[in-house]
Amino acid sequence: MEGMDHSNMSGKNMETMNGHESHTNPLALNHSTGENELALPPLLEAKDGIFTITAQQGTSEIFKGINTETYGYNGSYLGPVIKINEGQKVTFKTNNQLSEPTTFHWHGVDIPGEGDGGPHHLLQPGDTKNVKFTVKQGASTLWFHPHPVGATAEQVYKGLAGLIYVEDEHSKKLGLPSEYGVNDFPLVFQDRKFDDNKQLNFKAAMNEDGTIGDTLLINGTVNPKLTVGKEKVRLRLLNGSNARNYTFKLNTGDSFQQIATDGGFLNKPISMNELSLTPGERAEIIIDFSKYNKSTDISLMNEEDIKLMPFNIVDKKSETSSDSLKNLNNYVVTDEERKLPVSKKLELFGMGKMVTINNKQFDMNRIDFTQKQGETEIWEIYNKPDMMGGMTHPFHIHGTQFKILSIDGKEPPTNEYGWKDTVAIDAGETVRLAVKFNNKGIYMFHCHILEHEENGMMGQVKVE
Ligand code: C2O
Numbered sequence: 211m212e213g214m215d216h217s218n219m220s221g222k223n224m225e226t227m228n229g230h231e232s233h234t235n236p237l238a239l240n241h242s243t244g245e246n247e248l249a250l251p252p253l254l255e256a257k258d259g260i261f262t263i264t265a266q267q268g269t270s271e272i273f274k275g276i277n278t279e280t281y282g283y284n285g286s287y288l289g290p291v292i293k294i295n296e297g298q299k300v301t302f303k304t305n306n307q308l309s310e311p312t313t314f315h316w317h318g319v320d321i322p323g324e325g326d327g328g329p330h331h332l333l334q335p336g337d338t339k340n341v342k343f344t345v346k347q348g349a350s351t352l353w354f355h356p357h358p359v360g361a362t363a364e365q366v367y368k369g370l371a372g373l374i375y376v377e378d379e380h381s382k383k384l385g386l387p388s389e390y391g392v393n394d395f396p397l398v399f400q401d402r403k404f405d406d407n408k409q410l411n412f413k414a415a416m417n418e419d420g421t422i423g424d425t426l427l428i429n430g431t432v433n434p435k436l437t438v439g440k441e442k443v444r445l446r447l448l449n450g451s452n453a454r455n456y457t458f459k460l461n462t463g464d465s466f467q468q469i470a471t472d473g474g475f476l477n478k479p480i481s482m483n484e485l486s487l488t489p490g491e492r493a494e495i496i497i498d499f500s501k502y503n504k505s506t507d508i509s510l511m512n513e514e515d516i517k518l519m520p521f522n523i524v525d526k527k528s529e530t531s532s533d534s535l536k537n538l539n540n541y542v543v544t545d546e547e548r549k550l551p552v553s554k555k556l557e558l559f560g561m562g563k564m565v566t567i568n569n570k571q572f573d574m575n576r577i578d579f580t581q582k583q584g585e586t587e588i589w590e591i592y593n594k595p596d597m598m599g600g601m602t603h604p605f606h607i608h609g610t611q612f613k614i615l616s617i618d619g620k621e622p623p624t625n626e627y628g629w630k631d632t633v634a635i636d637a638g639e640t641v642r643l644a645v646k647f648n649n650k651g652i653y654m655f656h657c658h659i660l661e662h663e664e665n666g667m668m669g670q671v672k673v674e
Pocket residue numbers: 315317355357490606608654656658
């Protein structure tokens with residue numbers, strides 16, 4: 211994404227800064243304290259389509275010998291990878307074992323409004339709710355997290371987030387690396403700030419423009435390393451941070467292939483040297499380790515040239531490793547869609563507690579837009595700069611996967627020519643989306659900097 215600056219500004223620094231200068235809060239990784247093999251979330255599969263998902267509190271040994279109080283789904287930190295199939299009838303038996311209300315939101319899932327798990331669907335402590343729907347979307351890497359008004363940012367920060375893998379018949383025939391934990395790995399990126407007792411004190415760390423931490427966790431692991439074979443390896447990346455943006459690259463400068471966006475495969479692999487993800491966004495990439503040796507120093511880095519995760523290459527090869535990657539999808543933006551007039555205009559504006567959409571802050575009792583089920587509408591979203599320049603807002607819509615028609619009137623980059631549910635909109639930019647809801651209900655749209663969402667940068671569309 212050339213010319214795009216995805217670094218956030220923190221409110222604190224904004225007060226002392228004038229002009230449009232991006233402030234970065236570097237990650238302070240300390241690989242000298244030893245590397246830990248990357249944790250893998252448990253895979254949750256169910257032939258009968260019935261999944262039990264419990265939000266609970268617990269302690270996690272993130273640092274050796276120290277118990278950190280955390281939240282998790284079916285465990286003490288993060289959640290399982292829920293594996294579902296296109297066409298499958300599924301039931302998510304959700305259960306709140308926290309001592310505070312929560313919701314279960316399925317980010318990126320094409321789901322009827324009553325099951326979406328937005329702020330209207332609060333579960334009190336001890337409550338359970340069965341969410342039933344038929345999977346109507348193709349292979350993709352989606353995720354889930356809580357969404358209660360006033361506590362979303364804190365609950366996610368404490369560890370509530372999990373992945374959903376959708377599989378379909380087509381994806382099984384592509385020969386993509388797909389052995390979970392062997393040549394197909396999830397990577398959930400989260401930055402956290404630990405206090406002197408190595409606890410997650412959200413109130414102390416909180417920033418109104420997005421809480422930024424100096425410690426990176428990948429799948430809940432500090433200082434992770436990943437052992438891979440001399441073969442093609444698929445990485446499913448989720449920016450699960452409250453606010454930090456990442457631009458991923460390899461320390462060797464080598465390219466990798468991006469094969470999927472938020473909501474499914476790209477039509478064909480796109481060769482990339484770096485890849486940016488704002489909070490909420492996902493991407494799948496393939497790195498070909500067959501061209502390296504065991505002794506190759508290769509790691510995933512970010513835009514600050516900080517080593518996020520070294521790869522440890524061993525001599526093994528999985529059976530499923532593939533050689534050719536082609537025709538992954540048949541995504542297309544049609545002429546009809548390009549000709550549609552803009553029917554919804556949104557203006558994102560402000561900083562900190564003063565963030566708004568169309569000059570309004572979120573109100574549970576106000577419906578901001580309506581839209582007809584199954585009808586495509588063009589949403590035009592403008593990120594209005596302020597005197598300080600402004601900042602990037604990752605804009606997300608519930609219950610749908612949309613198409614990016616244009617960014618400032620131009621075609622989106624080729625690696626965004628695919629299904630999306632979250633789009634990074636830089637200050638001053640205007641983005642046009644083709645949006646269609648397949649189900650009825652009330653859906654949220656919001657900035658996915660979780661503190662902005664909490665501060666009211668959110669609205670509701672009623673699909674009828
Ligand atoms: Cu990730 Cu309102 O959602």
